[in-house]
Amino acid sequence: MATKSVSEAGETERTRLSRAAVVDRALALADADGLDALTIRRLATALGVTPMALYWHFRSKEELIEGLSDRIWGEIKTDVDPASPWSGQLRSMLESLIEVLRAHPCASTLLMEKPSLSPSHWAATETTLAILRGAGFDAQHAAEIARSALWTGIILVTSEPGFDPGLPADERAEIQRRKQIELASLPPGRYPHLVEAAVPLTACDDPEFHYRFGVDLFVAGVQALAPSGPSGPG
Amino acid sequence: MATKSVSEAGETERTRLSRAAVVDRALALADADGLDALTIRRLATALGVTPMALYWHFRSKEELIEGLSDRIWGEIKTDVDPASPWSGQLRSMLESLIEVLRAHPCASTLLMEKPSLSPSHWAATETTLAILRGAGFDAQHAAEIARSALWTGIILVTSEPGFDPGLPADERAEIQRRKQIELASLPPGRYPHLVEAAVPLTACDDPEFHYRFGVDLFVAGVQALAPSGPSGPG
DNA sequence: GCTTCGACTGTACGGCGTATAGTTGTCAAG
DNA sequence: CTTGACAACTATACGCCGTACAGTCGAAGC
Numbered sequence: 001m002a003t004k005s006v007s008e009a010g011e012t013e014r015t016r017l018s019r020a021a022v023v024d025r026a027l028a029l030a031d032a033d034g035l036d037a038l039t040i041r042r043l044a045t046a047l048g049v050t051p052m053a054l055y056w057h058f059r060s061k062e063e064l065i066e067g068l069s070d071r072i073w074g075e076i077k078t079d080v081d082p083a084s085p086w087s088g089q090l091r092s093m094l095e096s097l098i099e100v101l102r103a104h105p106c107a108s109t110l111l112m113e114k115p116s117l118s119p120s121h122w123a124a125t126e127t128t129l130a131i132l133r134g135a136g137f138d139a140q141h142a143a144e145i146a147r148s149a150l151w152t153g154i155i156l157v158t159s160e161p162g163f164d165p166g167l168p169a170d171e172r173a174e175i176q177r178r179k180q181i182e183l184a185s186l187p188p189g190r191y192p193h194l195v196e197a198a199v200p201l202t203a204c205d206d207p208e209f210h211y212r213f214g215v216d217l218f219v220a221g222v223q224a225l226a227p228s229g230p231s232g233p234g
Numbered sequence: 235m236a237t238k239s240v241s242e243a244g245e246t247e248r249t250r251l252s253r254a255a256v257v258d259r260a261l262a263l264a265d266a267d268g269l270d271a272l273t274i275r276r277l278a279t280a281l282g283v284t285p286m287a288l289y290w291h292f293r294s295k296e297e298l299i300e301g302l303s304d305r306i307w308g309e310i311k312t313d314v315d316p317a318s319p320w321s322g323q324l325r326s327m328l329e330s331l332i333e334v335l336r337a338h339p340c341a342s343t344l345l346m347e348k349p350s351l352s353p354s355h356w357a358a359t360e361t362t363l364a365i366l367r368g369a370g371f372d373a374q375h376a377a378e379i380a381r382s383a384l385w386t387g388i389i390l391v392t393s394e395p396g397f398d399p400g401l402p403a404d405e406r407a408e409i410q411r412r413k414q415i416e417l418a419s420l421p422p423g424r425y426p427h428l429v430e431a432a433v434p435l436t437a438c439d440d441p442e443f444h445y446r447f448g449v450d451l452f453v454a455g456v457q458a459l460a461p462s463g464p465s466g467p468g
Numbered sequence: 469g470c471t472t473c474g475a476c477t478g479t480a481c482g483g484c485g486t487a488t489a490g491t492t493g494t495c496a497a498g
Numbered sequence: 499c500t501t502g503a504c505a506a507c508t509a510t511a512c513g514c515c516g517t518a519c520a521g522t523c524g525a526a527g528c
Binding site: 469470471472473474475476477478479480481482483484485486487488489490491492493494495496497498 | 499500501502503504505506507508509510511512513514515516517518519520521522523524525526527528
Binding site: 210 | 359373424
């Protein structure tokens with residue numbers, strides 16, 4: 001109606017765009033409908049602009065994705081308690097990572113396909129390295145373990161049975177059900193353990209067990225290989 | 235020249251296609267130029283046919299990818315020595331997985347984006363479950379660890395610094411060099427460990443160390459959590 | 469008032485997966 | 499030797515995608 005109305009907000013805000021605003025919307029879109037659904041055109045529509053408008057703020061879609069990645073890494077709490085034993089610090093670091101990844105359905109998928117050395121990623125890696133150096137590992141081993149820790153968090157989330165962002169819950173349940181039946185009805189002579197473990201392999205009635213055990217497994221491995229012994233000096 | 239020449243083989247064989255033949259070419263293409271370079275059109279050109287010809291043998295590109303996935307899983311040796319201790323069996327299983335993934339540059343990327351329960355995958359999982367059940371884990375824990383094992387192999391390969399299929403070697407080296415400099419020239423006050431570990435984080439002068447340590451880390455974790463104790467009863 | 473320029477629009481290109489319909493070579497039945 | 503069926507493939511087209519390139523438009527500075 002009004003030719004000069006400032007923010008009708010009827011459908012979408014129409015203030016000026018910014019990198020941060022675009023990243024916000026992109027993250028929301030990707031979390032809601034899956035990473036594949038995050039296209040320049042869709043995002044532009046959601047923001048009420050032309051696709052090419054985004055190219056003023058980002059050189060390419062890849063740069064946008066880097067922005068998302070940086071935003072996600074930034075959410076990870078890197079303030080571990082220096083007084084607690086290093087294994088506890090490592091654990092809480094991993095738990096913080098997992099918490100963020102679970103909060104953003106698209107995050108694990110996104111981080112999987114990008115090495116992405118962004119400032120926020122640096123901070124998380126720096127903290128992890130510090131913990132491991134404190135545990136007595138040399139730089140090379142610490143680097144290996146830090147990488148492994150970050151990947152462990154990512155795969156724990158993506159490998160949670162039934163995890164598949166961008167799929168309606170009922171469809172996910174249906175796929176899961178079908179897989180379970182498929183496994184359970186394999187020839188028991190040839191695949192006894194597969195048949196036996198059909199349920200835990202395909203379903204995840206207790207996600208907390210999945211994550212707790214995954215973290216336990218990782219931390220136990222690191223402790224076992226620590227130069228200062230499994231429990232550490234402090 | 236000849237109107238009826240059977241197989242000129244001047245550029246591409248022109249015998250009849252088959253699922254196996256298509257998968258072969260697809261795998262070769264993906265290994266050579268990266269998974270992103272594997273498009274229906276390119277593959278069809280390489281096979282000397284029209285893109286739509288492939289849809290006679292595969293319902294969709296996804297089904298083709300499943301074929302690739304199955305082929306790759308099939309290459310993994312599942313014949314572990316039942317006489318050796320379970321930790322050794324687990325280790326050799328993981329090593330076989332890693333060997334196959336390293337032989338096929340596209341493999342780890344491919345398996346990462348597909349749960350893919352194919353017959354070949356079943357066999358590998360069955361064997362892994364058998365090993366873990368033999369170690370005393372119950373079905374649920376065995377399922378968790380088996381999943382973790384397979385993922386560990388995949389990420390060990392994709393996280394090898396400098397690993398990036400479909401990129402010419404010189405370009406990879408350039409990216410790697412730039413990342414290393416970027417890390418090394420961060421403010422040492424803020425990122426002391428990152429600066430210190432710039433080389434091991436970005437380069438991989440000894441891939442064998444990377445893989446050996448990765449496997450060690452995983453197996454150590456499993457041993458630490460084994461009900462029958464780290465060394466096991468046999 | 470005029471220019472400058474940051475922020476955005478319009479149009480177009482090449483590539484993708486694939487639906488739909490049309491074309492062939494082969495081969496058994498008549 | 500013809501004929502029809504059918505497996506295997508081709509031709510064309512559609513709607514997506516990322517994005518190059520050029521044009522537009524309002525506010526800010528002079």
